Amino acid sequence: MxxxxxxxxxxxxxxxxxxxxxxxxxxxxxxxxxxxxxxxxxxxxxxxxxxxxxxxxxxxxxxxxxxxxxxxxxxxxRTAAYDAAFAQLRAAELVFPCTCSRSQLTASGGIHRDGQCIDGNPADREPAWRLRVADVEIDFVDALLGPQRERLRESVGDFVIRRADGHYSYQLACVVDDAWQxxxxxxxxxxxxxxxxxxxxxxxxxxxxxxxxxxxxxxxxxxxxxxxxxxxxxxxxxxxxxxxxxxxxxxxxxxxxxxxxxxxxxxxxxxxxxxxxxxxxxxxxxxx
Missing domain, CATH: 3.40.50.620 (HUPs)
Known part of the structure; x- marks a missing residue:
C-alpha cells in the first residue's frame, strides 16, 4: 500500500x-x-x-x-462514524454499560476486569460504556523501539470507549479515523x-x-x-x-x-x- x-x-x-x-x-x-x-x-x-x-x-x-x-x-x-462503530461493538456484545466509580475499583487498582458493571447500573446515573478485554497478549513491533508486548486485561482492563457525557474516547475515534483515512x-x-x-x-x-x-x-x-x-x-x-x-x-x-x-x-x-x-x-x- x-x-x-x-x-x-x-x-x-x-x-x-x-x-x-x-x-x-x-x-x-x-x-x-x-x-x-x-x-x-x-x-x-x-x-x-x-x-x-x-x-x-x-x-x-x-x-x-x-x-x-x-x-x-x-x-x-465524524460522530456518525463513531456511532456506527459503537453500534457494531454493541451488536457483537463486546461493550457493556458501567457506572462504577473510582472508589469501587480501588481494590483492583482502578482496573475493571469483570466484563460487566459491578455497580449494577442504577437508573439515576448515565453509564459510560466499556470495551470487554480478553485475557490475551497484544504483540506488535514498534518501528523505532522494537518488539512490544502487553497483557491488556492485566494492565488496563475493560476500558471506556464512550463516556457518561456521551463523548467518544480518543481510542475509538483514533482507530475509526485511521482506518477511514x-x-x-x-x-x-x-x-x-x-x-x-x-x-x-x-x-x-x-x-x-x-x-x-x-x-x-x-x-x-x-x-x-x-x-x-x-x-x-x-x-x-x-x-x-x-x-x-x-x-x-x-x-x-x-x-x-x-x-x-x-x-x-x-x-x-x-x-x-x-x-x-x-x-x-x-x-x-x-x-x-
Missing part, C-alpha cells in the same frame, strides 16, 4: 515545540517514503478545547513548511505508546487493519517534564519559524548547517539521506 501518515493534534492549546517535533517527524517519514501526509484535528473533547486553537494550529503548520496533502479532517464532524503508518510521541495495545485490540474487535507504529522520543523541559499544552508549554512563533524548526530537526537527529534559508529549504535539506531507522530512540531528551 502507498504510505499514508498523519499528524493528529488536539485543540487544547496552540502548537508548541513538542507538537512541532511530532509533526516534523511524521512529515519526514511520509516524504521519505514518497507518501501522503495528512492532518487530523482531534476535537472530540469540548470541555478541554481552547477557543481558536484548532485554527491556530492549522495556520501555523504551513509556516513551518508542513503542508498536508488533503484537507484537514475534524473529528467533531487509510493510514498505513502512525508516527507519534512515546507518550502514546501505552495506547497502542488498546487501539490494536479495538481494531481486532472492529475488523479494521492495523497500521505500522513508530513512537518518537518526547521533548522534556530542564526539570524532566514532558512539554504539553496541558502543562502550559510555550507556543512557537509561526512568524519566525526557522529557529524552532532548526531545533526540532536537531532533536530528531537532523542538525543542519547555519544557512540563511527558509522553512521549505530546511525541510528539503533534512530529507537528504534521511533514514527513519536513525531517528533517536531515547525518550525524555531535554531541549535545555
Amino acid at each position: 502507498t504510505y499514508r501518515g498523519r499528524f493528529a493534534p488536539s485543540p487544547t492549546g496552540q502548537l508548541h515545540f513538542g507538537s512541532l517535533v511530532a509533526a516534523v517527524g511524521s512529515w519526514l517519514c511520509a516524504r521519505h517514503a514518497g507518501g501522503a501526509w495528512l492532518v487530523r484535528m482531534e476535537d472530540i473533547d469540548p470541555p478541554r478545547e481552547v477557543a481558536g486553537a484548532a485554527a491556530g494550529i492549522l495556520a501555523a503548520l504551513p509556516a513551518f513548511g508542513l503542508v498536508a496533502d488533503e484537507a484537514a479532517l475534524f473529528q467533531s464532524q 487509510g493510514i498505513t503508518d502512525v508516527v507519534r510521541g512515546q507518550d502514546l505508546l501505552d495506547s497502542t495495545a488498546r487501539q490494536i485490540w479495538l481494531q481486532r474487535c472492529l475488523q479494521l487493519p492495523t497500521p505500522s507504529y513508530r513512537h518518537l522520543p518526547l521533548v522534556v523541559d530542564t526539570a524532566g517534564n514532558k512539554l504539553s499544552k496541558s502543562s502550559h508549554a510555550w507556543p512557537i512563533d509561526p512568524a519566525e519559524p526557522t529557529p524552532a524548526l532548526r531545533r526540532a530537526l536537531a532533536f530528531l537527529g537532523r542538525p543542519l548547517p547555519d544557512l540563511p534559508v527558509g522553512a521549505d529549504e530546511l525541510l528539503a535539506h533534512a530529507l537528504i539521506d534521511f533514514d527513519p531507522a536513525q531517528l533517536p530512540h531515547c525518550s525524555g531528551s531535554s531541549i535545555g
